[in-house]
Amino acid sequence: MGNYDALLLLSFGGPEGPDDVMPFLENVVRGRGVPRERLLEVAEHYQSFGGVSPINGQNRDLIEALRPELDVPIYWGNRNWQPFGEDTVRRMKADGVRKAAVFATSAFAGYSSCRQYYEDIARISVEGGPELVKMRHFGDHPGFVAAMADHTRQALDRLGRDDARLVFTAHSIPVSMAETAGPSGGLYEAQLRRSAELVSRALGRDQPWELVWQSRSGPPQVPWLEPDVLDHLRKTSAPAVVLVPIGFVSDHMEVVFDLDVEARQLAAELGLPLERAATAGTHPAFVRMVGELMAEPEPVPCALTCCPAPVRRHA
Secondary structure (H helix, E strand, O other), X not given: OOXXXXXXXXXXXXXXXXXXXXXXXXXXXXXXXXXXXXXXXXXXXXXXXXXXXXXXXXXXXXXXXXXXXXXXXXXXXXXXXXXXXXXXXXXXXXXOOOEEEEEEOOOOOOHHHHHHHHHHHHHHOOOOOOEEEEOOOOOOOHHHHHHHHHXXXXXXXXXXXXXXXXEEEEEOOEHHHHHOOOOOOOHHHHHHHHHHHHHHHHOOOOOOEEEEEEOOOOOOOOOEOOOEHHHHHHHOOOXXXXXXXOOOOOOOHHHHHHHHHHHHHHHHXXXXXXXXXXXXXXXXXXXXXXXXXXXXXXXXXXXXXXXXXXXXXXX
């Protein structure tokens, strides 16, 4: 595994019981000026699933799938919930880890999807602890593409419609953040479109596909990437749709609520045949990809001016 003597899986975190939900959400939005009403609304999404986000369980599954593939110990830390990254890094130091590859559970450029993980690494690093090296973006890696193509093929088979349109979804972000993603801007959208095109090609499809957005959380006066997936479904002329959550690596809460609950309900009301492809999850090609990334030459860190933090304007 190159020069690394450990892997750190660095993720977002999620509640694992009803009492965790509000403290978790408060961690997520700290310093962002998000209204309490919005927190309570999102909390209801979690409570409708027993107060448990799927993400932690899925990270545990990914770690178990990785163990036979890697010859180094695997650690796991989160930004917003237990196990917190800082606690994990202190344990890595105690275990004598010298240099660890960091696999962030986000494939693309952008402040929230990349730069914030660099900030996490700087925040959780400890004196005398391991050097932490973030792996590169992987939305165009053959392992990610193969996993998403396979899951999309399965969704097409379940739907049983040759005329189904592929509608790729990713997390919406403020337009200002999208414009500054990457060294010269626009990289978040460009990478997502590249991944969608690669998946479509891997399926041998020549039909048009679309990229839409989901999970917007900002105030209405701030422009975010559009169209929203629900608005798109209301207006689509496609006779059937397969939603492909290309912007996510696991079926966590935003995927299961926004797509499996809201989008499915809307499609049923519209009489629109719809299926949803699984995320990469623990697909064997995706699991192998992690080891392949670790075997690559050490990535060059992004410049500090790349994907700047958004300016928070509070009322």
